[in-house]
Every structure is written in structure tokens, then in C-alpha cells.
Amino acid sequence: MKKTVLTVLVIGALAAGSLGSYGKTSAAGSTDFRDVPSSHWAASAIQSAVTAGYFKGYADGTFKPGAAVSKAEMAAILGRLSDQPVDSSVSSRFTDVPAWAEEGVKAAVQKGFIDPAAYSSGKLNANAPLSRGELAVWLTNGLAKVDADYGTALKDVTNTVVPAKEYFTGKLPATQKNAVAVAMGTGLMSVGEDKQFGIDRTTTRAEVAVLLARYEAAAHKQPADFQGLQELREVGLTGTNLKVIAPKYVKIPEERLTSNHGVITDDFSEIRGKQLKTVTNYADVKIDNWIIVNPYSNEDKRSIYYPVFLDKSENNDLMLGAYYSFVEFDMVIKGTMTQLQAGSLFNSPTINAMLSPTSRSSSLYHVPKVDDFAKGNRSIFTEKYPTYWGTGFLHFDRSVQPEVRLTTEDNLNYRVVPKET
Numbered sequence: 001m002k003k004t005v006l007t008v009l010v011i012g013a014l015a016a017g018s019l020g021s022y023g024k025t026s027a028a029g030s031t032d033f034r035d036v037p038s039s040h041w042a043a044s045a046i047q048s049a050v051t052a053g054y055f056k057g058y059a060d061g062t063f064k065p066g067a068a069v070s071k072a073e074m075a076a077i078l079g080r081l082s083d084q085p086v087d088s089s090v091s092s093r094f095t096d097v098p099a100w101a102e103e104g105v106k107a108a109v110q111k112g113f114i115d116p117a118a119y120s121s122g123k124l125n126a127n128a129p130l131s132r133g134e135l136a137v138w139l140t141n142g143l144a145k146v147d148a149d150y151g152t153a154l155k156d157v158t159n160t161v162v163p164a165k166e167y168f169t170g171k172l173p174a175t176q177k178n179a180v181a182v183a184m185g186t187g188l189m190s191v192g193e194d195k196q197f198g199i200d201r202t203t204t205r206a207e208v209a210v211l212l213a214r215y216e217a218a219a220h221k222q223p224a225d226f227q228g229l230q231e232l233r234e235v236g237l238t239g240t241n242l243k244v245i246a247p248k249y250v251k252i253p254e255e256r257l258t259s260n261h262g263v264i265t266d267d268f269s270e271i272r273g274k275q276l277k278t279v280t281n282y283a284d285v286k287i288d289n290w291i292i293v294n295p296y297s298n299e300d301k302r303s304i305y306y307p308v309f310l311d312k313s314e315n316n317d318l319m320l321g322a323y324y325s326f327v328e329f330d331m332v333i334k335g336t337m338t339q340l341q342a343g344s345l346f347n348s349p350t351i352n353a354m355l356s357p358t359s360r361s362s363s364l365y366h367v368p369k370v371d372d373f374a375k376g377n378r379s380i381f382t383e384k385y386p387t388y389w390g391t392g393f394l395h396f397d398r399s400v401q402p403e404v405r406l407t408t409e410d411n412l413n414y415r416v417v418p419k420e421t
Contacts (some may be wrong), residue, residue: 033063040065042206049209054080065206071134072097072126074208075114076104078138084111085145092116094124101126112145113138118175133176133199136183139215143182149223150182153233157181160236161289161328163308164197168366173199181236185229185304186218195364228304239272240290242416245303246323246394252403252415264413271414273330277407278345282337285345285353287406288387289328292394296321308367309389311359318393320400325350325392326357332385339370339379350404352392362389 036046046063049055054077057063092102092109093116105124108114114124118137144151155178162181166172172180180197183189188211191197203211223229231241242249251266265271268290276285293303293310295318309326318324331353343354356362356369373386395402396418406414 033057033061035062036065040206042210045209045213046206049212054212055205055209063205065209066204068129068202069205069208070127071124071130072101072105074130074135074138074203075108075124075126076101077208077212078113078142079104079107079111081111081142084142086110087112090116093122094119094126096123097126108138111142113142115141129202131199132189132197132201132203133173133180135203135211136189136197137176137179139188139211140179140182142215143186143218146219147222153182153185153223153229154178156233157185157236159239160232161291161305162197162232163305163365164191165195165365166197166199168368171199172197181232182229185232186221186223186226187228188214188218195361227301231304235289235291238267238269239288240268240292241303241305242268242290242292245292245294246418248396248418249394249404249416250419252417256417262407262411262413264415266414266416268414270412271406271408274408274410274412277409279347280341280344281334282341283334283345284332286330287327287351288330290351291326293324293326295324307361308365309357309359309362309391311361320395320397322393322395322397322400325352325394327351327353327390327392328387329353329390330387333381333383337381339374339381342370342374342381346406348392348404349401350392350394351390351406353390355391356389357391 033046036043040046042065046055046065050057050063055063086107087110090110092106092114094105097105105114105126109116140150140154144154157178160181161167162172162177163184164172164180167177176199180189180199184191184197189197218226223233227244230244234241234244252264257264271287273286273288276287278285291303291305291309293306295302295306295310299306305326310324339354343352345353354370356371357367362369368388370386370388370390373383373388374381376382394404398418403415403417
């Protein structure tokens with residue numbers, strides 16, 4: 001694997017009025033912009049970016065941290081990253097790039113950040129503000145150029161659950177979903193306080209300064225170094241993050257099986273999206289995704305999905321050390337069904353269709369819940385085809401039914417239990 005050392009090649013300022021023309025930079029590298037106090041959230045990153053030569057300030061002594069960055073400006077910055085692998089045979093072919101940015105855009109294309117094939121019109125719309133969605137695509141393209149496994153990751157997350165509000169509301173474009181997932185999984189980018197990734201929001205000068213440092217950090221690592229990305233990939237490929245968050249859960253040992261056990265698997269992808277046998281016959285049920293959250297570990301080890309389903313103040317002292325289990329159910333209701341009857345579909349504390357997440361965070365993310373479909377005094381389902389998330393508990397203690405058992409209509413058995421130690 002080829003690592004990238006992102007040394008900035010300072011070859012002169014960009015055109016005046018694009019990324020700034022004049023600045024105040026001391027020999028020690030500290031900046032003195034009157035609109036970037038030391039308390040500014042990006043002050044340190046701005047200082048580093050100016051010292052490195054990415055940006056300069058303006059003649060009036062400001063940096064304008066909140067000013068939008070255009071596509072041409074960002075391409076010029078990315079094109080100046082040295083030691084990024086280069087394919088000089090690639091042509092940018094864009095017809096609308098201003099003269100001052102032509103070399104920078106060409107370099108950004110040859111270094112893998114911008115894929116000309118993604119712009120069928122032949123135009124970059126170079127002077128338009130760069131959106132966060134498009135920036136996610138550019139940055140993750142760059143990572144894929146550094147390490148081919150990042151390119152594989154971009155494919156692996158096609159069917160993943162993205163921890164952003166736009167995913168749950170159906171407003172995450174398919175053309176940007178994979179890039180957003182990888183950008184979030186590597187810590188390059190994240191959601192805002194409103195839980196939205198902000199696909200269409202413009203990218204500011206301050207944000208770019210921070211993102212350059214984050215890109216450098218990600219490019220020095222392998223995809224496997226990021227637990228969040230591992231989860232997103234596993235969910236994309238199999239439908240669950242179980243093996244990342246709860247690796248103690250393994251296929252049930254052969255000696256514990258009866259002679260009539262049938263075909264056994266611990267590969268969740270083999271039952272994902274398939275009709276399952278239920279205890280009661282109120283609905284046909286499929287499971288699209290199964291997310292496990294460990295509430296006890298340090299924040300970066302809990303799960304990338306922790307902030308989606310749980311509040312920081314959530315009760316993390318669960319019975320006998322259980323983990324949280326969140327299941328996305330896809331149902332076809334036969335006749336009528338109440339919320340209570342939904343709870344009888346599976347005789348398992350882990351796979352529970354009666355209750356949904358109750359956290360404030362899950363509401364802010366717009367996670368579909370049983371209450372969206374089961375209404376009235378008896379909580380009767382008002383839709384025939386509900387899809388929503390249920391809440392259960394993954395147990396490790398053998399006194400509390402720890403085995404997870406799901407059987408498809410064609411008799412494929414998914415059976416996992418905590419490994420004995």
C-alpha cells in the first residue's frame with residue numbers, strides 16, 4: 001500500500017480575490033486576522049493552512065472564515081498536494097475553468113480528486129460554491145487514489161445505513177451516498193447539530209482549513225484503522241455491524257445442535273431482506289438492517305451509530321451488561337395488528353418489533369418508529385406496509401436468552417451465540 005505524505009508545495013498565491021491576496025503571518029506561523037480570534041473553532045487549522053500556503057488573508061486584515069469556497073478554488077488547493085499519486089495521462093476536459101485555475105484543476109484531476117466522467121456536460125461549473133456533498137466525493141476519491149482499499153470501501157457501503165438525517169428522510173442522493181458514508185466513517189466530515197450532513201450546504205474557508213488536516217490524517221491510515229468505517233462496510237455488505245461491535249457472538253457450536261438442525265449460518269447477509277418465520281402470523285416480516293451498540297466503551301468504540309439511536313444521557317447500566325440492539329423491520333401486515341401483537345412476532349429480547357428508540361437523538365435523525373404507524377387507543381397499525389426500527393437488547397449472560405435465532409421461510413437458520421470463555 002502506498003502511503004501519502006501531504007506536504008504542501010508552496011508555488012505562489014492563487015489569483016487575487018479567489019483564496020485571498022494578502023495576509024499577516026508571523027515568522028512563527030501564527031495568524032493575526034481580526035475576524036479569527038483565538039477562540040474561533042477553526043483558529044488552529046486556519047493558522048496551519050495559512051502557514052502552509054493554502055490560504056492567504058485579505059488586504060483589510062480579515063480571513064473571511066465563513067466565506068464560501070468555489071469549486072475552482074478547492075480544486076486548486078487539492079491540486080497543490082504533493083506526494084498524492086498522479087496519473088498524468090488523464091485530461092480534465094472541462095470547458096468552463098477560469099485561466100487562473102486551469103493548472104490547479106488539471107492537477108486535481110490527475111491526482112484523483114475529481115473524476116471528469118462524473119460531469120457529463122463537460123463543465124465543472126467552476127465558479128459555483130462547492131457543496132459539502134460534492135466535497136465528500138472529491139475527498140474520498142482522493143483517498144481511493146492513495147489506497148485501493150478506500151476505493152473498495154466506497155463500493156462496500158452501497159447498501160449501508162448512513163448516520164445522517166438525510167439518509168432516514170430519503171434525501172441522500174445515491175450519487176453521493178457512498179462518499180458521504182466513507183467521509184463520515186473516516187472522520188473526515190460529520191453531521192451538524194441538526195443531525196444533517198448538509199449535502200447542499202456550501203463549504204467555507206474555515207471548514208476547508210480543518211478538512212485539509214483531517215484528509216492528511218486519513219491518508220496516513222488504512223481503512224481498517226477506522227472502526228466507524230468498518231461498521232459502515234459490514235452493514236453495507238451484510239446488514240449488521242455485529243462482528244465489529246460484538247465479535248464474541250459466533251456461529252452456534254456444532255455440538256449444541258440437534259440432528260434436525262437444518263442449514264445453519266452466521267452470515268447475516270444470507271437472511272437479510274428475506275421473509276422470516278414468525279411465532280405468530282400477524283405479518284410477513286423481513287429484516288433490512290441490524291445495528292448493535294455497545295454503551296459501555298469509550299465514545300469512539302461504542303459505535304458510529306450511537307448518536308443516531310441514543311442520547312449521551314441514556315441509561316447505560318443495562319441488565320447484566322447487555323448491548324442495545326436496533327432492528328429495521330420491513331413488514332406486510334395481514335389483516336390488522338396492534339403494537340403489542342408486533343411484539344409477539346419474535347420470541348427474542350434481541351429482535352423486538354414492539355418498541356422503538358425513544359431518545360431525542362433518534363427523533364432528530366427522523367428514525368422511523370413504531371409510533372409512526374401504530375396509532376389510536378389500541379395502537380393499531382394504520383399502514384399495511386410499515387418499515388421502522390425496533391429496540392431490543394443483545395445479551396451475553398446465558399440466563400437471559402442470549403442466542404439469536406432467525407429462520408427464513410426456506411429454512412435457512414441464522415444462529416449466533418456468545419462464545420464461551
